[in-house]
Amino acid sequence: MDRIKAEQRVSELNELLRGYGHAYYVLDKPAVPDAVYDQLLNELIELETIYPDLVFPDSPTQRVGGTPLSNFDKVTHERPMLSLSNVFGEADLRDFDKRVRNGAGNQIEYVCELKIDGLAVSLIYEDGKFVRGATRGDGRIGEDITVNLRTIRAIPLKLNQPVSIEVRGEVFMPKKSFHKLNEERGERGEELFANPRNAAAGSLRQLDPKIAASRNLDVFIYGIGGDGESYNLSEHDETLHYLSDLGFKTNNERELCRSVEEVLAYIEKWTEKRNSLSYEIDGIVIKVNSYLLQQELGFTAKSPKWATAYKFPAEEVMTTVRDIELSVGRTGAVTPTAILDPVAVAGTTVQRASLHNEDLIKEKDIRIGDKVIIRKAGDIIPEVVMALIEQRSGDEQPFNMPENCPACEAELVRIEGEVVLRCVNPKCPAQITEGLIHFVSRNAMNIDGLGEKVIEQLYREGLVADISDLYKLTKEQLLELERMGEKSASNLIAAIDASRSNSMEKLLFGLGIRHVGEKAARILSEHFGSMESLMAATVEELTDIHEIGEKMADSVVTYFDKEEVQELMERLAAAGVNLTYTGPRVRVEEGANAFAGKKIVLTGKLEQMTRQEAQQKIEGLGGKVSGSVSKKTDLLIAGAEAGSKLDKAMELKVDVWDEERLIAELSK
Incomplete structure (x- = not known):
């Protein structure tokens, strides 16, 4: 076959296979027998082998995965991928409905959708062609996993229309694929995945896309990342139909509801039927249908006010408390944790559950040796619901919190107004290591390669006593650590060096000041511009700032009043760590325009x-x-x-x- 005929046939095969693939993987309605599909695919592979220049990015042959990656690049989402607020019962849902109607009137339609237990992703198409895909990450910054997403056959590489669009969806692993994967891992003696969600997340973060391709992942697209007006769309339900027309796989089990009673009926139906699905769901997503009303309702800092997620009631199981361990956090809080006989709860194996504080242990009368009921709060965090007192044998041992810190032996104190016991020794090794782990975390200074084990080694070997010591580390010192190779040491030194230029809000959050979260660190950094100015601020100056309360202001002033903290700032400055805000600024001078300060x-x-x-x-x-x-x-x-x-x-x-x-x- 000459090249002209080959090009024509390649084009025909691409269109045929794309249509057959859509029918099979998206519509779940095979249009031809597998043997016919395989025959056409082999023909296409043969032609592409003879004429490599006819291999196009949207060819069905390009789904098997290419060259392994060394790492994933960071991606900034043009519009944040916000999380949803949660409701846990009928009363919570009715409160949500009331807030919606108070804010947008009584004529409300909701779209109810199954909440897929997977991993949220963003997919970007230009002129109808898939060009980039990313994880949600922290909502603002995710990871570029395009090569792995291309292996998912339900994700179209070319749309039915040449539109440029960002869509968002949930990648998941079907139950059947999950069980098969765990069987194979078990046969190879590898650690099993706890649940399909973990398996899907682990698959998407494989540096070798061929591994991701072998995992049989799937996807449901649930919305667009931009403004519906750009596509002449006025409702969420309309958008889902539009996405389906473009060739995306949307979940057809959704329902349009015109009252909270209809929403509750939908929830009841799927609470009973959830186990019949071929994939895991952990709740129901409820969204106001009208985009105009969505705009009316607006957003909080973390989630839209026009949507929520109803979480299914937590599965409760019985197990035994074998011990109660104590851990010391970076703020000195001493937290008791129940060590349990391993038990499966809501798809994962649970061996530990936080007991929060001494008061809770006494209130629930939890003893070592007790049989207890545990569940996952919101299907995520294991918690002890109650002790089965009637099943006690008499051998159970009451637990009393110690008077001294388990890490440094300093006396524990209970600060007025708090229920937790705290170690207030600034030299406590547990607090120092936990503080270092927080400092290098992704949302703080983001130093890749400095994991918990490495931090503990550095502290144990006397190489790091506080955060400023990280900037004195040498490659030679790192090579002395266990499991630290030449390349890892070089990458870690480079990551530490790169963190010196972070904007001030990263450093401020990384310091771990009580009550100062990521958002507050950004507000304070933008307002004061430098660490020097912030350190000189009074409580009154701080509370004058919108969103900064008295408790946070007191905490900031108390922290920077400490001589050791002032010396730490000097050491960081001497190490070349940036102490100024270099992020985007807004014009806030009072009177500069009609909006400033309003x-x-x-x-x-x-x-x-x-x-x-x-x-x-x-x-x-x-x-x-x-x-x-x-x-x-x-x-x-x-x-x-x-x-x-x-x-x-x-x-x-x-x-x-x-x-x-x-x-x-x-x-x-």
């Missing part, structure tokens, strides 16, 4: 820009965009079809602008 609410439909674009512009000028109208609201921007928020703003005599006025002020 609390602003957006409502209704804007014609010249999306609500998200308006919010970004306002916040870029120092305004704070809120989702609800209150006495503290300074300004309401009312688009078309503005509803209850406009009425409330008028009632509270809040200043109201239309879109034209907004555009004019943004243009100044």
Whole structure:
């Protein structure tokens, strides 16, 4: 066959196989026998072997996986992949429904979908072709796993229309594939995966894509990453149909509900039927259908107000408490943990469960040797529900918290207003190592290669006593550690060196100051600009900042008042660690524009820009965009079809602008 005919035949085979693959993997309706598909695929492989330049990225032959990777690159999501809030029963769900109706009126439609127990991913297509895929990560930054996602046959490499779009979905491992994989691992003497979700996550993070290709992963696409208006979509249900038309696999078990009673009926149905599915689900996702109402309701810092996840009741099982161990965290909190006879709970094997504090142990009268009921709170965290007192033999031993720290023997104290016992010795080895582990973690200084075991070795060998010592480490010192090779040592030194240039908020979060989380660290860093300015701040100056409360302000001032902390900052500066904020800034000078320092609410439909674009512009000028109208609201921007928020703003005599006025002020 000459090249012209080969090119024509390759094109025909690509289209045929793409259609047959869609019917088989997406629609679950095979269009031809497997033998016919295999015959056509072999023909395509033969032609591509003869004419390598005819191998296209969207060819069905390109799903087997290519060259192994050395690592995964980081990817910043254009729009954050937010997590959902959770509800755990009918009362919680009715409260969610009430909040929705209070914020958006009574004419609400919900789309109910099965909550797939898998791994959230983002897929980007340009002109209809799959170009990049990433994990959710921390919601803002994920990992580029394109090569592994290409091996999933339910993910189209080419869409039915040449659109550019970002979609989001859940990759999972079917139950049948999971059991087969564990059987094979067992035969090879390898550690078994605890559940299909862990198996799916582990498969997607394989550096060798051929391994990912062998795992038979699947996917359901549940939404788009951008604005529905860009695709003339006004409802979530409409979007799912559109995605299906493009060639994506969506879950057909969804249902449109017009009342909370219909939502509850859907939940009841799938609570009973969940075990009949070929894949694992751990709850039901409930979303407001209308995009306009979604915009009305808005977001919290972590999740949308227009959606929630109903988590199935936790599975409860019986086991025995064999011991109670104590651990010391980076803040000195001493936490008791029950050591249990291994038992399967909600798909995983549980051997440990936190007992939180001494008061809980006494309240539940949990003793070593007790038979207890355990469950997973929210299907995630193992907890002891109760001790089976009537089954006691008399040999059970009551547990009493010690008076001294198990790590350093310092006296434990209970701070007024707290239930936990704390070690307040700043030289406690457990606190130091836990603090180091937090400092190098991904959301803090993000030093790849410094895992828990390496940190413990470094501390044990006297190479690191505090975080500043990390920046004195040499390659020669690292090579003396167990299981540390030449390449690993070089990579670790490079990662430590790269962390010196992190923006201030990474360092501030990494210091582990009580009550200062990732978001607060960003707010403080942006406001003060340098560690020096923050260290000089008073409680009053800190509490003047929006979202910084008195408890957090006290904690920050107390921390930086310590002489040893001030000396630590000097050592970090001497080691070349950046102590200034280098992230994006907003203009917040009071009076610099009409938005700086103002609390602003957006409502209704804007014609010249999306609500998200308006919010970004306002916040870029120092305004704070809120989702609800209150006495503290300074300004309401009312688009078309503005509803209850406009009425409330008028009632509270809040200043109201239309879109034209907004555009004019943004243009100044």
